[in-house]
Amino acid sequence: MTRKPSRRRWFGEQQRFALMLIVPAAAILTFFQLIPIIMGTSASFRDWMLYNPKKTWVGLAQYEKVLTDPAFLTVVMPNTFLFMFCSVVISLVIGLALAVAMNRVFRGQKFVQTVLLLPLMVAPVIAAIMMRWIFNDQFGIVNVVLDAVGIGGLPWLVQRWTAFSVIVLTDIWLWAPWFTLLLLAGLQSLPREPFEAAQIDGTTRWRVFRYLTLPMLRPVIIVCIVIRAIDAFRTFDTVWALTGGGPARQTELFSLYAYEEAFVFLDFAKGTAAAMIGAVIILVAGLLLYRVLGHVREGS
Template sequence: MLLLIAPAAVVLVCFQIIPILVGMNASFRDWSLVNPLKTWVGLSQYVAVFTDPVFLKIVLPNTFILMVSSVSVSLVLGLGLASLLNKSFFGRPLVRTVILLPLTIAPVITATMIRWSFNDQFGVITTFLAYLGLPEVAWLSDRWPSFTLVILTDIWIWAPWFTIILLAALQGLPPEQFEAAKIDAATPWRTFIHVTLPMLRPVITVCVLIRSIDAFRTFDQVYILTGGGPARSTEVFSVYVYVQAFVNLDFGRGAAAAGAGAIIMLLVGVGLYRLVNRTMVRSR
């Protein structure tokens, strides 16, 4: 019986747990990739990370802004789309197919096409917005426009994920309560708020938790879309670690940042686990 988990456990230990330990070891040392002295420097790499103004004033806020805005907007849009797709209308199969595109296309490709569509000079969307007479925005050369674009890309990718899962949940709801609401002449909006939402709550909770954990490690879209620029102003946690280790070639500093992120996420993860368990018990 132990044989059943042995292969999975061995792979997990060798390629996830051991690297984490190696990384922790490196994070306490002076480990430049050009000239790895590997001398023990104690906690000074961590101190350097937590006193780095880029990390404190840009990376951490960016990461959490991305996490909160992407998850909340995707959730709301997903709920809307799911309720829409729960009705039958002409073209529903087509809409249900096209919303799968963001989920199957690689984030690298998505970011590439968004970058091209919002190109300052030749982008189709930039030109279209100018044609509509809107003020021109240099999408990829200022902090907030480029970061907005990162968030919008993330929403484009993840709103369909919420839609698919919430649609499945909606279709699985028992019809009796909706019939009762109809007999009581409740408006569609009130039915949604007082009947649908409470019944969807467990699913929503789980979705939000999974997405929040994953949003913390967003890398692909940011790396391709802005590369963390202009001037490091759109870096998020994963990009910061990558830049420290492979651009500044300071592996020790990168490992310390990675370790700090892992610890933050472990704490958040344990907290969320408790929360999920409690919600599950209550909804049963």
């Protein structure tokens, strides 16, 4: 009596075990990210005020409202890109300088590394509140020092550009150690032979840094820029706790604009439309930066 061949199973034991590990994360991702994105996308095509349950379909009208909003075009987007550029570039320069300085043995090196990495342990909201007290125009320590040297204090958080400068300074203080940590790891992973050969030839430190360190560290730098630029574009907590977008919405960034339209002015459709526009901008910027990263890697 011939035995019928058993039906081939689609999943073996290892595949089933892998699925068991993936399913909880996939369920959380679906319920807390995918479904809200779908609901937000649907809401952006409707006339959806939070106090009005009608949710009338209006097509692309909400996107037109956002893209023709003078505040969005002349304040929010320039602020966002300027903040992203200043924060990333200055944090990168400071982080690279600190990483190069830390990439050598000296007395107290571990202690200095620990102190430099302390800002990474501070929540952005706590750092923003701390900076708000430090730059308070009445009793902040900065104005106390300026008054003591005869310069005179400034209303830091009342004027647009001084408040914007405090926001950028806070973000740099938070993220420069992050650049330092990653770049220091990159420096310590570089091969030692080219540097030893340059030292034998008597090459100056600047030429070693320019023609050896930077080219070999370039892929790590680009990865840091890509990750940090995308994260800086969606910054919310620091600005919200520090200035709330003020004075008169003059320091408002993209994420604050979407939040206020949806939950302060109760125009949920316009807020979600702004969020969708931001998602497209981040996607395009990420793809462009990724292509630059690919070309840099090939060149390296």
